[in-house]
Amino acid sequence: MNEPIRMKNNGQISITLHPKRKGTIEPVRAIHVVEEKTDGHEILAEIEEELHSLVGLKSVKQMIREIYAWIIVNKKRTEFGLKTEKQVLHMMFKGNPGTGKTTVARLIGKLFYKLNVLSKGHLIECERADLVGEYIGHTAQKTRDLIKKAMGGILFIDEAYSLGRGGEKDFGKEAIDTLVKHMEDHQHDFVLILAGYSREMDTFLSLNPGLQSRFPIIIEFPDYSVDELIQIAKQMMKQKEYVFSEDAVRKLTDHLIQTKSSFQNVRFSNGRYIRNIIEKSIRAQAMRLLKENRYGRDELVTIRSDDLVFPTQNQALY
Numbered sequence: 001m002n003e004p005i006r007m008k009n010n011g012q013i014s015i016t017l018h019p020k021r022k023g024t025i026e027p028v029r030a031i032h033v034v035e036e037k038t039d040g041h042e043i044l045a046e047i048e049e050e051l052h053s054l055v056g057l058k059s060v061k062q063m064i065r066e067i068y069a070w071i072i073v074n075k076k077r078t079e080f081g082l083k084t085e086k087q088v089l090h091m092m093f094k095g096n097p098g099t100g101k102t103t104v105a106r107l108i109g110k111l112f113y114k115l116n117v118l119s120k121g122h123l124i125e126c127e128r129a130d131l132v133g134e135y136i137g138h139t140a141q142k143t144r145d146l147i148k149k150a151m152g153g154i155l156f157i158d159e160a161y162s163l164g165r166g167g168e169k170d171f172g173k174e175a176i177d178t179l180v181k182h183m184e185d186h187q188h189d190f191v192l193i194l195a196g197y198s199r200e201m202d203t204f205l206s207l208n209p210g211l212q213s214r215f216p217i218i219i220e221f222p223d224y225s226v227d228e229l230i231q232i233a234k235q236m237m238k239q240k241e242y243v244f245s246e247d248a249v250r251k252l253t254d255h256l257i258q259t260k261s262s263f264q265n266v267r268f269s270n271g272r273y274i275r276n277i278i279e280k281s282i283r284a285q286a287m288r289l290l291k292e293n294r295y296g297r298d299e300l301v302t303i304r305s306d307d308l309v310f311p312t313q314n315q316a317l318y
């Protein structure tokens with residue numbers, strides 16, 4: 001984490017400032033304020049490490065690197081008094097459930113905190129019901145309260161298209177208007193991410209033409225391939241200190257091939273589906289071990305093919 005004041009190798013004192021960050025210090029004449037020279041590389045290394053832990057998402061990773069480069073270069077240009085592009089960082093994430101949208105939003109929060117773009121970098125996740133109220137004025141108040149909580153961080157609205165559901169007369173419109181007002185007034189205090197399924201988000205934007213230009217960064221999250229889903233599964237298992245037997249990997253692969261083909265063009269819930277299988281299978285393994293009364297280390301960590309529990313068709317959807 002950045003310290004507000006740091007002595008550098010060359011004897012200069014660097015102050016890292018953010019207008020809203022607690023404990024920051026106003027620069028005084030005697031102190032030469034310089035931009036951290038090493039920070040950029042350190043942050044990039046940390047970000048690369050985090051990106052590495054995400055399976056697939058090649059174009060998402062590329063986009064994050066571009067945003068990173070854009071912020072750094074803009075900072076450097078400012079130092080030389082050069083013109084910079086207006087840095088609007090509100091974003092739209094389009095993709096099916098479980099494709100990593102929330103995970104990436106959290107990562108972007110961390111990145112912006114490290115780059116001093118946001119003072120806290122936390123994520124406030126919400127959906128229509130959290131924003132929309134029941135009477136005139138209630139929605140604006142609820143929306144404002146959430147924006148307040150998100151100050152210094154990211155306001156992530158899942159299934160954002162549902163705000164446009166009821167048209168002009170719906171309170172969703174009031175929520176959109178309040179959001180738009182605040183994203184202009186507090187442009188540098190929070191980042192708004194609207195997330196949702198691609199098709200619905202496109203319809204939502206076509207019905208609210210003024211919105212599109214306010215979200216210059218649009219990231220598409222594709223469905224994962226079977227190979228990627230297996231990698232995600234192995235990674236989740238590793239984090240929980242479990243492994244699949246070879247048979248279990250084969251059975252899971254076959255199941256995913258079959259499920260994905262039967263869900264073509266429908267919303268398959270990707271990483272969330274995998275997490276579901278793992279949680280259910282861990283419980284099934286525990287029942288088996290109890291029955292067999294076998295508690296060796298290998299037994300405790302291994303999920304066998306007959307431990308695997310697959311969700312029903314409906315659970316695969318959302």
Ligand SMILES: Nc1ncnc2c1ncn2[C@@H]1O[C@H](COP(=O)(O)OP(=O)(O)OP(=O)(O)O)[C@@H](O)[C@H]1O
Pocket residue numbers: 053054055056057095096097098099100101102103104158232235270271272275
């Ligand atoms: N690329 C990935 N690498 C590793 N794990 C992933 C990846 N994508 C998703 N996951 C895992 O899958 C699960 C669902 O991901 P996440 O909640 O980020 O998806 P989402 O797109 O926000 O879904 P939803 O909109 O349905 O909430 C999480 O447990 C997450 O850690």
